[in-house]
Amino acid sequence: MTAADIAAAVRSGERSALEVVNEHLGMIEAQDLKVHAFNLVNAENARAEAAQIDARVAAGEPVGPLAGVPLATKDNLCTKDLPTTCSSKMLENYHPPYDATVVSLLRAAGAVSLGKTNLDEFAMGSSTEHSAFGPTRNPHDLSRVPGGSSGGSAASVAAGFTPIAVGSDTGGSIRQPAAFCGVVGMKPTYGAVSRYGLIAFASSLDQVGPLASNVADAAAVFDVIAGHDRRDTTSIQGFIPAAQAALNLGVDGLRVGVLQELSGGGGSVPGLAVDVLARTREAAEVLAAAGARVEEVSVPSCTLGLSAYYIVAPAEASSNLARYDGVRYGARVDAPTASEMTTATRTAGFGAEVKRRIMLGTYALSAGYYEAFYGKALKVRTMMLNDFARVYKDFDVLLTPTAPTTAFELGTRMTDPLTMYVNDVCTIPSNLTGHPAISVPFGLGDDNLPVGVQVLAPATHDTQTFRVAAVLEAAAQEARL
Template sequence: MSADELIRKSAAELAGLLAAKEVSSVEVTQAHLDRMAAVDGAVHAFLHVNTEEALAAAADVDARRAAGEELAELAGVPIAVKDIIVTKGQVTTAGSKILENWVPPYDATLVTKLRAAGLPILGKTNLDEFAMGSSTEHSAYGVTRNPWDLDRIPGGSGGGSAAAVAAFEAPLAIGTDTGGSIRQPAAVTGTVGTKPTYGGVSRYGLIALASSLDQAGPVSRTVLDSAMLHEVIGGHDPLDSTSLQDPATGYVAAARSRDLKGVRVGIVKELGGEGYQEGVRRSFEESVALLQQAGAEVVEVSCPSFEYALAAYYLILPAEASSNLAKFDGMRFGLRVEPTDGPVTAERVMAATRGAGFGDEVKRRIILGTYALSAGYYDAYYGSAQKVRTLIQRDFAAAFAQADVLVSPTAPTTAFRFGEKLDDPMAMYLNDVATIPANLAGVPGLSLPSGLSDDGLPAGFQILAPAHEDARLYRVGGVLERLLTEKWGGPILAQAPELEVAAR
């Protein structure tokens, strides 16, 4: 089998070939490393490539398989990891100059699980600095480009992970989702992304942005692949005080469901209409019709507090970020910048380090969050935002009393051009309007490609489920994906143009 054929296989297909010993993990891993060498100069999905360790891990899997050892189902399938997740012995920067060349002394729990399951780690993917952004234009190390159109954004903050999967540089990736940073990049790159229930995947070893919102999850090209990866990385972790006791099982079986008889699907009235691109709306409506054909009952639900979700989120997140990022002070690890004039005091070193190490978007949110938490403003801003969060959670509870899952477009538009919204933070923030409510409530969400909009770019279909009911995402998503594949005569990602790999 040629290298080009291997990189276009799904993770489940690669797992089958590996288990049958038709290919080796070294072959599969090398094929993806070669693809990265060929196209990543144009895409820039990766910040760090882990060639030697990835091939060594692949060779170890091959040796264990040859010896007859029983292996995990995804053993030997390579994976990319977002560079906000710590990896022992590998540089982890969070896309920031303040952590340039920092090598963690330990692995995140989910990385430990990936290694134990035998998935070779190809490298670390690009992101908006400290996951603050919706376009991966805020990385200190350059932008990542959308494989569908290299002049357009791949979403954010996890644009690197989504672009790596969409460009066939990796069959699987790990992202993190604080307000849509797995699902929105998935939508604009034609990939699948899942935000698990808050606490369903350990947060130990994630460089924290907003601790009550951050959640790691799978990025893939199929719903089944995401379900398989979710079962690897999910489950309880005693190192994470927010970790759930839920077992990470049943997702793969759910993804293989054949129909939706008896499933109630709720269309969220507030997540559509004005501000949503016409082609995105049409693609969403066509997908809802397919769900009905599969036996689902479709109802409309109202979540009136969602109107305030964006405002609440952009008070809660900066407040938590201003606290979490206080540790980056030039004193303990990471970048240290000393003032060039005057005395070298702790305060002046901190100021110089943070001034040089943080980008504009990070500074903007730290200032906003510190202000919202300051004396005299805490109740008016942060306290009020938390009250809105409670109202959103109540809206979800009421909606899930009427429907098993809720659905909406994942993002209001397809991928926009670089620079189009960079000078307008509010316009950029509006990209997350449909994804943010799930993070505020802690419920799981999944985005899968629903088709192409009028501009020939992919649109995303979002499915939301109650907390602890992640399997519902995979059941509905798996059925819809099969119907869409039949409609399009193949995976939607197969409609993407061939990459232009000229140097940029």
């Protein structure tokens, strides 16, 4: 059942929210030992919230657009009085005193969070293997990774544990796992969704977004969570989401650019798998057949994105993660002096990938290296913004693969961070520019695993990404029939 079906059934009284929640909790209980999508299943709270919704329905009171819809919440979004761990030993027993804005908005809309989903520690990774609590597995093939860092949220949707989920996307952390798990995942325009209560990885890149089994449900979640929040200074004033309204507009007359550097065209980045490229080309053909004007387009600075990202994101992370010092909350390893205590705490509390990025970022910001690294990365960012602005004069949206390959096997990239980082090559540009992008499942790879294609749009044109994704989704479903 889709989220829309559940909400309609709950609203009409045809099904009780409690029944829906219990059914999904049952699935989790039966199957999550294998998948490990969840760090925490919060059955008691979920049942209580579902019962409240049922009471409102029974009393004829209004319920939200997501009434009774089971939701999975990435474990880096703060939930009041419930553990919020970032899949790190550092925050293993941390209970925030407040809810993230996104968590509050979803609850107000009637969604019922069943629990907190696994992620790469502090959202740093592309496979959910960098979790202090063990990896999540891809429900399509348990020997494969679900992608990351929102691997738990993507796996929850793919396994049918919850029809919808929320994740965070700093360099592709919603879209890449969505592609690997065969679900829809969307990164909104930077500032479209409040970051208040999202535990920061890289503040200028982080954005909360929806994952869902279908485009309409993702749009419904987006419409709930997007909008200005006065507690987040970087949130866009006056932003009013209207993704659902655009789902049936089609793409007739839309100008679509196939971004050649990320799609195997001239000057393309290496390492893009043949099957993934083939699906991307087929997607372009589908859009052309539906009336879009499709052309190849070049954004040369795209190829610099990966390098710039792996300077900017670790630099911000090195600062954002400094607060985990053992003084106020979270893990503490005692030692004779305050600075030794902080060192011991951080040594024990952080995993290898987090430490690697803190060191990279610290180095990139250091006196004498700032200009060569961080300063240059900022210039690349500006260059990319200019390049995309130029391209968007002639195009409404751009098309690329979401990830270079389908889901890879667990353990195959853990020893080589660079090949792991290359996973983000197609998704990173949207984070560096702050633009919206969606990944929508489009066929299978040679290994019969899902392939995702990505639709990019200029800032605040989030609706366009849903609109194009809806057309691709319909074509993919038709092809499967």
